[in-house]
Amino acid sequence: xxxxxxxxxxxxxxxxxxxxxxxxxxxxxxxxxxxxxxxxxxxxxxxxxxxxxxxxxxxxxxxxxxxxxxxxxxxxxxxxxxxxxxxxxxxxxxxxxxxxxxxxxxxxxxxxxxxxxxxxxxxxxxxxxxxxxxxxxxxxxxxxxxxxxxxxxxxxxxxxxxxxxxxxxxxxxxxxxxxxxxxxxxxxxxxxxxxxxxxxxxxx
Amino acid sequence: xxxxxxxxxxxxxxxxxxxxxxxxxxxxxxxxxxxxxxxxxxxxxxxxxxxxxxxxxxxxxxxxxxxxxxxxxxxxxxxxxxxxxxxxxxxxxxxxxxxxxxxxxxxxxxxxxxxxxxxxxxxxxxxxxxxxxxxxxxxxxxxxxxxxxxxxxxxxxxxxxxxxxxxxxxxxxxxxxxxxxxxxxxxxxxxxxxxxxxxxxxxxxxxxxxxxxxxxxxxxxxxxxxxxxxxxxxxxxxxxxxxxxxxxxxxxxxxxxxxxxxxxxxxxxxxxxxxxxxxxxxxxxxxxxxxxxxxxxxxxxxxxxxxxxxxxxxxxxxxxxxxxxxxxxxxxxxxxxxxxxxxxxxxxxxxxxxxxxxxxxxxxxxxxxxxxxxxxxxxxxxxxxxxxxxxxxxxxxxxxxxxxxxxxxxxxxxxxxxxxxxxxxxxxxxxxxxxxxxxxxxxxxxxxxxxxxxxxxxxxxxxxxxxxxxxxxxxxxxxxxxxxxxxxxxxxxxxxxxxxxxxxxxxxxxxxxxxxxxxxxxxxxxxxxxxxxxxxxxxxxxxxxxxxxxxxxxxxxxxxxxxxxxxxxxxxxxxxxxxxxxxxxxxxxxxxxxxxxxxxxxxxxxxxxxxxxxxxxxxxxxxxxxxxxxxxxxxxxxxxxxxxxxxxxxxxxxxxxxxxxxxxx
Numbered sequence: 001x002x003x004x005x006x007x008x009x010x011x012x013x014x015x016x017x018x019x020x021x022x023x024x025x026x027x028x029x030x031x032x033x034x035x036x037x038x039x040x041x042x043x044x045x046x047x048x049x050x051x052x053x054x055x056x057x058x059x060x061x062x063x064x065x066x067x068x069x070x071x072x073x074x075x076x077x078x079x080x081x082x083x084x085x086x087x088x089x090x091x092x093x094x095x096x097x098x099x100x101x102x103x104x105x106x107x108x109x110x111x112x113x114x115x116x117x118x119x120x121x122x123x124x125x126x127x128x129x130x131x132x133x134x135x136x137x138x139x140x141x142x143x144x145x146x147x148x149x150x151x152x153x154x155x156x157x158x159x160x161x162x163x164x165x166x167x168x169x170x171x172x173x174x175x176x177x178x179x180x181x182x183x184x185x186x187x188x189x190x191x192x193x194x195x196x197x198x199x200x201x202x203x204x
Numbered sequence: 205x206x207x208x209x210x211x212x213x214x215x216x217x218x219x220x221x222x223x224x225x226x227x228x229x230x231x232x233x234x235x236x237x238x239x240x241x242x243x244x245x246x247x248x249x250x251x252x253x254x255x256x257x258x259x260x261x262x263x264x265x266x267x268x269x270x271x272x273x274x275x276x277x278x279x280x281x282x283x284x285x286x287x288x289x290x291x292x293x294x295x296x297x298x299x300x301x302x303x304x305x306x307x308x309x310x311x312x313x314x315x316x317x318x319x320x321x322x323x324x325x326x327x328x329x330x331x332x333x334x335x336x337x338x339x340x341x342x343x344x345x346x347x348x349x350x351x352x353x354x355x356x357x358x359x360x361x362x363x364x365x366x367x368x369x370x371x372x373x374x375x376x377x378x379x380x381x382x383x384x385x386x387x388x389x390x391x392x393x394x395x396x397x398x399x400x401x402x403x404x405x406x407x408x409x410x411x412x413x414x415x416x417x418x419x420x421x422x423x424x425x426x427x428x429x430x431x432x433x434x435x436x437x438x439x440x441x442x443x444x445x446x447x448x449x450x451x452x453x454x455x456x457x458x459x460x461x462x463x464x465x466x467x468x469x470x471x472x473x474x475x476x477x478x479x480x481x482x483x484x485x486x487x488x489x490x491x492x493x494x495x496x497x498x499x500x501x502x503x504x505x506x507x508x509x510x511x512x513x514x515x516x517x518x519x520x521x522x523x524x525x526x527x528x529x530x531x532x533x534x535x536x537x538x539x540x541x542x543x544x545x546x547x548x549x550x551x552x553x554x555x556x557x558x559x560x561x562x563x564x565x566x567x568x569x570x571x572x573x574x575x576x577x578x579x580x581x582x583x584x585x586x587x588x589x590x591x592x593x594x595x596x597x598x599x600x601x602x603x604x605x606x607x608x609x610x611x612x613x614x615x616x617x618x619x620x621x622x623x624x625x626x627x628x629x630x631x632x633x634x635x636x637x638x639x640x641x642x643x644x645x646x647x648x649x650x651x652x653x654x655x656x657x658x659x660x661x662x663x664x665x666x667x668x669x670x671x672x673x674x675x676x677x678x679x680x681x682x683x684x685x686x687x688x689x690x691x692x693x694x695x696x697x698x699x700x701x702x703x704x705x706x707x708x709x710x711x712x713x714x715x716x717x718x719x720x721x722x723x724x725x726x727x728x729x730x731x732x733x734x735x736x737x738x739x740x741x742x743x744x745x746x747x748x749x750x751x752x753x754x755x756x757x758x759x760x761x762x763x764x765x766x767x768x769x770x771x772x773x774x775x776x777x778x779x780x781x782x783x784x785x786x787x788x789x790x791x792x793x794x795x796x797x798x799x800x801x802x803x804x805x806x807x808x809x810x811x812x813x814x815x816x817x818x819x820x821x822x823x824x825x826x827x828x829x830x831x832x833x834x835x836x837x838x839x840x841x842x843x844x845x846x847x848x849x850x851x852x853x854x855x856x857x858x859x860x861x862x863x864x865x866x867x868x869x
Contacts, residue, residue: 021302021303023409025765025771026765027762027763027765028771061341062341062342063342063343063344098340099340099341131302136270136271136303137270137271160273161268161271161272161273161274161336162264162268162272162273162274162275162276162336163273163274163275163276163334163335163336163344163346164273164276164334165273165344166334166344166346167276167334198271198273199271200271200272200341200342201270201271201272201300201303201305201340201342202271202303203340203341204300204301204302204303
């Protein structure tokens with residue numbers, strides 16, 4: 001009977017995770033996932049056990065994402081992370097036909113064109129991983145530590161959404177990811193480990 | 205690296221036509237309108253920014269929900285004119301499952317109040333608008349409206365949108381339970397539809413609908429709150445399509461559970477028993493033993509003298525406990541969250557106590573009585589045969605007792621901290637009565653002393669021996685101090701120990717008063733000067749160590765965070781929470797005798813029990829609140845829950861591996 005209940009709970013939870021957004025908790029294990037990358041190769045979070053992993057939810061047509069890439073803000077952050085041996089995964093959760101949905105060749109072209117430094121660009125067209133992580137916006141950022149625990153979730157910086165974003169100098173913003181990386185490298189605690197993400201909605 | 209600052213995707217449409225007040229910015233048309241009142245100098249008038257969007261497009265409320273962002277406007281008004289901030293009309297829910305956004309679909313008017321000066325020459329203005337216009341995709345657009353204020357068109361629509369601005373504050377009561385925010389409001393009509401739009405900056409989830417109970421005109425809205433530190437909640441409550449303002453503080457609901465409930469009478473009894481047992485706790489024992497020894501040595505003395513000593517001691521105990529009680533009540537009223545042992549969260553107190561311990565050790569190993577030494581050191585002429593010394597011993601015993609929690613005390617003090625002052629004080633009185641009970645007994649029946657072992661040479665050796673537990677306590681306090689501060693600050697404390705020893709020696713053994721005073725002044729300077737310069741740094745370092753070490757997953761425990769209990773209960777995972785502090789000697793003893801044992805470690809691994817630590821060494825209001833929720837005011841507190849248990853189980857304060865395993869099996 002106990003087993004039955006457990007199975008029931010597990011399955012109902014599973015169904016749930018497909019329907020609604022989860023909200024992963026800081027200090028707990030980050031959800032596992034495996035997705036195909038821009039070369040159609042299966043990539044899973046476990047591949048990077050022992051390294052810090054940064055997840056970036058993205059949608060290249062979203063004006064917020066566009067601006068972060070057009071002004072090289074995202075590339076600079078990616079470079080900063082890579083130089084410190086962090087893994088950077090860009091995840092696209094746009095559903096087929098929705099804004100930001102792309103195929104592998106477009107992904108390769110995009111990475112070349114904007115000269116970005118992500119290790120992999122991952123396709124989550126069913127939105128399963130996006131829902132598991134509660135990805136709401138593009139960009140929406142997460143950091144996972146070498147043991148697989150979630151240590152940061154939130155925005156790329158403190159500017160916030162709205163029209164104001166497009167008039168604010170990105171270089172003057174407090175880049176939460178850069179500060180988190182610095183804290184990790186200096187073996188300090190991340191001061192802001194939960195921040196409010198902003199940007200376009202993820203096009204599930 | 206350097207890039208031009210212009211934004212390529214921003215469509216700035218500039219209309220040169222001065223007289224046209226409507227501009228088209230792509231998916232929306234913007235215009236400025238006013239109400240029907242005349243444009244009279246010295247008055248004010250309602251104006252509105254009218255936004256006509258393409259069908260199916262929307263723009264956002266001040267809190268956009270999961271994505272997007274609010275409109276931004278800036279006025280360039282002629283001299284004397286001024287405009288209010290945007291008055292936000294009650295928004296609508298615009299769901300994009302699984303996301304939720306808040307805003308206005310197809311059409312919106314943002315009203316402002318425009319003040320007109322008594323006289324003006326120029327009424328030309330420009331209004332800069334940046335906004336996001338979104339369907340399933342978002343486009344940031346902007347436009348500038350340039351016109352003359354008097355020319356602004358009157359438009360009936362503005363009245364409709366003025367009505368949509370929430371003005372009435374609804375009476376509400378908000379509280380947190382199981383990480384959900386409950387909002388109780390009283391409303392005297394039938395509720396067909398209700399939804400709470402929280403203001404920006406709250407870590408609330410934005411659900412597609414709010415659960416509510418329509419019972420006795422009392423509505424309970426349940427929504428998930430991510431931020432346990434949030435103190436108050438603001439937003440708009442939309443009932444039957446009308447918006448009401450909500451602005452209220454969040455009450456932290458104490459988890460009420462019958463198994464933890466105790467009454468006033470039980471609290472008094474527990475306090476008495478706890479106080480009695482406190483005599484035997486490791487931090488108090490050496491001090492108490494001294495008192496006992498001094499009673500033993502009074503074997504032949506008059507009953508009157510024994511009685512007076514016992515009363516003096518009890519008075520000291522009572523005085524100190526009451527001082528604690530009063531300071532706790534005052535701090536509570538000042539809004540501080542504190543608990544038993546809170547004073548040890550201050551490095552200054554810990555440092556002082558360690559110096560006191562060193563001092564006592566010196567006294568024990570060199571002199572016969574603390575009172576004698578004190579009077580000698582302080583040159584106090586004392587004919588009262590040091591009743592003062594008994595009083596001091598009483599005070600001292602309670603001061604050194606603060607790191608210890610005896611069994612029964614936890615529950616009683618927890619009760620006392622939660623109650624109003626008129627119940628807090630009696631609990632503390634009962635505690636001091638329990639603590640001094642053995643001595644009061646001696647006072648009533650002085651003949652009992654004859655039953656104690658006969659005084660002899662063994663007493664001197666024992667007394668000297670007690671210097672070593674004292675020094676051990678001092679070392680332990682030094683360790684706590686080092687955890688709370690830094691290496692440099694700890695060094696200053698150690699120099700303090702050294703200078704204390706030097707002064708002790710000089711005052712007792714040197715004849716020349718001038719040299720004594722000189723050494724004393726030099727010592728004071730030697731300690732105070734560096735501590736003044738270092739205090740700021742020390743505080744910073746304390747703040748850093750306040751951050752839980754949750755980022756070290758290879759530790760064998762999980763760091764506590766608010767709400768972890770509910771998270772684990774939802775997952776049906778058994779858990780054990782160890783509320784502890786470095787300065788809590790009972791906690792440290794339990795670490796040794798129970799938690800570090802292999803049997804316990806293996807058991808929790810085998811049975812998949814999550815082992816959680818909540819470290820209260822430094823001030824941490826979240827942990828204080830959690831302790832209060834278990835009706836405790838201090839550490840240690842051990843909480844165990846496994847699937848099937850209705851309420852978490854509270855374990856005894858003093859543990860060994862057998863008790864521990866027995867309890868959780």
